[in-house]
Amino acid sequence: MQVYATTHRGLERVTAEEIRELGGKLQKYGNGRVYFKCDERLISSLNYHMRTCERIIVLLKSVKVTGLEDIYKEIKDIDFSFIKPNESFAVRSKRVGVHDFNSMDIARVAGDAIIESYQSSAKKRLKVNLDSPDNIIRVELIHDLLLVGVDTTGDKGLHRRGYRVYQHPAPLNPTIAAALIRISDWRPEKILVDPMCGSGTILVEAALVGSDIPPGRVREGGELPFNPKLKILGVEKFGKHVKGCRETLSKLGIDFIKVIQGDAEHLDQHVKEADTIVTNPPYGIRIGRKSKIKKLYHNFLKTAKDILTENGSITLLTPHEKILKSTATKLDYEWSETPIVYGNLPVKIFKLTI
CATH class of the missing domain: 3.30.2130.30 (VC0802-like)
Structure with a gap:
């Protein structure tokens, strides 16, 4: 066919x-x-x-x-x-x-x-x-x-996983989250951290990938056989998002992912080490002036270098290409980029390595 x-x-x-x-x-x-x-x-x-x-x-x-x-x-x-x-x-x-x-x-x-x-x-x-x-x-x-x-899919697209409990003001599409994880080349035996985890979409998609659970099984409902040995950690600045993220994880029966309230600009204060960082930083609409975005990117990427293990990487989605490249250059990162269209917004997926 x-x-x-x-x-x-x-x-x-x-x-x-x-x-x-x-x-x-x-x-x-x-x-x-x-x-x-x-x-x-x-x-x-x-x-x-x-x-x-x-x-x-x-x-x-x-x-x-x-x-x-x-x-x-x-x-x-x-x-x-x-x-x-x-x-x-x-x-x-x-x-x-x-x-x-x-x-x-x-x-x-x-x-x-x-x-x-x-x-x-x-x-x-x-x-x-x-x-x-x-x-x-x-x-x-x-x-x-x-x-x-x-x-053959029906009116509900495959991005409709059905696990979201908390409605974040700018939730990440699960298919994008899954693509970020694929591009990151994360492996289940490695430590994955999302330092701006929001409602936890990247965390859940990583747990599904690492446990070899297909999205179709999630849509069916019922108990899911997650791998409790996975090392996945979420950090989120705002308490209401931390609470919402934990509610989603609890609904799915995921008790091995720790979600803590903290600031990605001081990531080294919350996380000891990470092999793979996958995240969706806030866009300008959520954060305000570009000066704040520049500060966020600089401090995040600077402290991330202190916790990344050898051959570690950062994969992120951003509409702020110039800010990201300028910051990454100053901090001696190398990168590859994948331009995509998310909604009607042209953005890029960057994979950064030290």
């Missing part, structure tokens, strides 16, 4: 590697999508195990179009006989680029085309159910590229 996974733009290589490890035969990737081939059995496994992507979609058609008429024609030519006569469907549309129509127009035209196609072949009118359809047809227009597919 021809399949594609959706992910954050810039993380295609990370997601592609994860798909390859799970058995998918990679073809190409770009624009937040990874294209590959696999059999039907692997699709359910990918939805259960994938950590860094949002959706798994069986591709029905990929073609260049010029407008709504083309969209209607191309979708009408697709064979939708896989939908059973007693089943319902809904179209979920997305549009990227400049067009003289919107996503709702695409969904309307696509829905009409699907109904007409099915009517012609099966002599029956398909039922539309926008709230809880049996089949979700994804119709995405990326500039002039039309992608039509069957969404």
Whole structure:
């Protein structure tokens, strides 16, 4: 089967590697999508195990179009006989680029085309159910590229793990957190520290990775077999976030991760050593003036050098590329960088080494 996974733009290589490890035969990737081939059995496994992507979609058609008429024609030519006569469907549309129509127009035209196609072949009118359809047809227009597919994930994307108890004002997407951990090359036998842990998303994702627990098992609910030998530590400046983080960990039955209230600018006062630091520092909206951001980055990276073990590293997400590079240069760090788009914000993942 021809399949594609959706992910954050810039993380295609990370997601592609994860798909390859799970058995998918990679073809190409770009624009937040990874294209590959696999059999039907692997699709359910990918939805259960994938950590860094949002959706798994069986591709029905990929073609260049010029407008709504083309969209209607191309979708009408697709064979939708896989939908059973007693089943319902809904179209979920997305549009990227400049067009003289919107996503709702695409969904309307696509829905009409699907109904007409099915009517012609099966002599029956398909039922539309926008709230809880049996089949979700994804119709995405990326500039002039039309992608039509069957969404095997459902309306709740794979980033919806279901473990979050406390609502942080700026929570980190779990797929981004999982990608940060992959990029960091952390291994379960090593010490991982998040010095600005917020509501604990990186801590939880690390615990899942280190215990080899797939996200699908978390979504199922029930007891999770965590590895109690993992050495994971969280530090957070604000007491309400510390409390919220602990509540999430407690809900999951994680009692081996210690979360302490402390300041990342004085990390050496709270943490003796770390092999891997993975974190999502606060952005300007949360912290205020750029002078505060410069101070935070300088003091954090300076004290982090004192606790990092040999061959240790720091992996972080930031929109403040210039500040990060300037600070890292002054403190003699080397780095690699991965530009991504998080929401509509261009940011970069940096991996720093001494």
